[in-house]
Amino acid sequence: MKILLTTCSYQDTPGPHHALMESQGWDIVRERGPLPESRMLELAGEGFDAFLCGDDAITREVLEKCSPKLRVISKYGIGLDKIDLPATREMKIPVLFTPGVNHDTVAEHTMLLLLAITKNLYPSVSATKAGKWTRLTGYELxxxxxxxxxxxxxxxxxxxxxxxxxxxIHGFGNYWPEDLAAQFSITRHDSLDSLFAASQIISPHTKLTPESLHCVNSARLNLMPDNSWLINTGRGELISQPDVIAALDSGKLAGYATDVLDEEPPAADHPLLTHQKVIVTPHVGSRTYESVPRQAMKSLTNLINALRGEGECNCANGVI
Known part of the structure; x- marks a missing residue:
């Protein structure tokens, strides 16, 4: 059995998943993802039975080149937007994922970014390390x-x-947890425009789809009060980058703190990396010593069960 393993968090973090994987007797090819389509196409001809992947570009072309040997794709994580799901359904390749294992960790990182951007943490630390005693004024949450x-x-x-x-707290979404919304006094909105108009801070936590692509854009940002903030631990493509930069430059946004970009890893000249009002972390929102082993074990046991044809495997595309 030949397995392509690409997720760096899985490979780099200690946990029981390493011993369990080695015990399977698989031929494991290790790469450092996320891999672009060009590299996936180079690897596709090597005859893999399964992928244990992160956010690699698994396009129709990659799948066709892997056919008919590829049997299973096990995603480490929950975002499936880099996988051509319609093609996997046509080819009857199950796509597995790991819901319910990283929500606490990502929520903590969201709050970290929110506190950092509103309290001027990064420039304050940078100035102090440079020998300056620059006392910036921040905001309460x-x-x-x-x-x-x-x-x-x-x-x-x-x-x-x-x-x-x-x-x-204000919220918008197709799914509405009535009990939790009542417990925490969450105001429900029936449109994104209404949500933006009511909010000083926007934080998207929705999957990337054609409908949610660039859902954070100039038309909606302009509905917010001046000196608002944007936090993103979802997907880089949920925002329109030029529109966000324009909002930062105009003062509509006081700051943008993000763990995700439209291009990962980014080019050295990526415009968000050098913007004075932006904090970028390298997609580590779910990367903790507690969360990674949970995700890793879930993605690995999903794969083992699917290959054996028994047990739970959290199939996301309806093939199993």
Whole structure:
């Protein structure tokens, strides 16, 4: 059995998944993802039975080149937008994923970014390390209006933490957890425009689809008050980058803190890396010593069960 393993978090972090994987007797080819389509196409002809992947470009062309040997794709994580799901259904290749294992960690990172951008943490630390005693003035979270796009597992955990800070929580999404919304006094909006107009802070926690692509754009940002903030631990493509930069430059946005970019890893001249009002972390929102082993074991046991044809495997594309 030949397996392509590409996720760096899985490979780099200690945990029981390493011994379990070695015990399978597989021929494991290790790469450092996320891999572009060009590299995936180079590897595709090597006769893999399965992928254990992160955010690699698994396009129709890659799948066709892997056919008919490729039997299973096990995604480390929950975002499936880099996989051509319609093609996997046509080819009857199950796509597995790992829901319910990283929501606490990502919610914590969301709050980290929110605190860092509103309290001027990065410039304060940088100035102090440079020998300067520059005392910048920040903002309280208490009473601020935060708008959550999506109230799935991660959005709910962010809501709990925002409530603990005394924030006013607003939400929009197809799924609405009535009990939690009542418990934490979440105001429901029937449109994104309404959510943006009511919020000083926007934080998207929705999957990337054709409908959600660039859902954060100039038309909606202009509905927010001046000196608002944007936090993103979802997908880089949820925002229109030129529109966000324009909002930062105009003062509509006081800051943008993100763990995700439209291009990962980014080019050295990526415009968000050098912007004075932007904080970027390298897609580590779910990368903790607690969360990684949970995700790794889930993705690995999904794969083992699917290859054996028995047990739970969390299939995302309906093939199993």
């Amino acid at each position: 208490l009473g601020k209006r935060i708008g959550l796009i999506g109230l799935g597992r991660i959005g709910q955990e962010v809501a709990k933490r925002a409530h603990a800070f005394g924030m006013q």
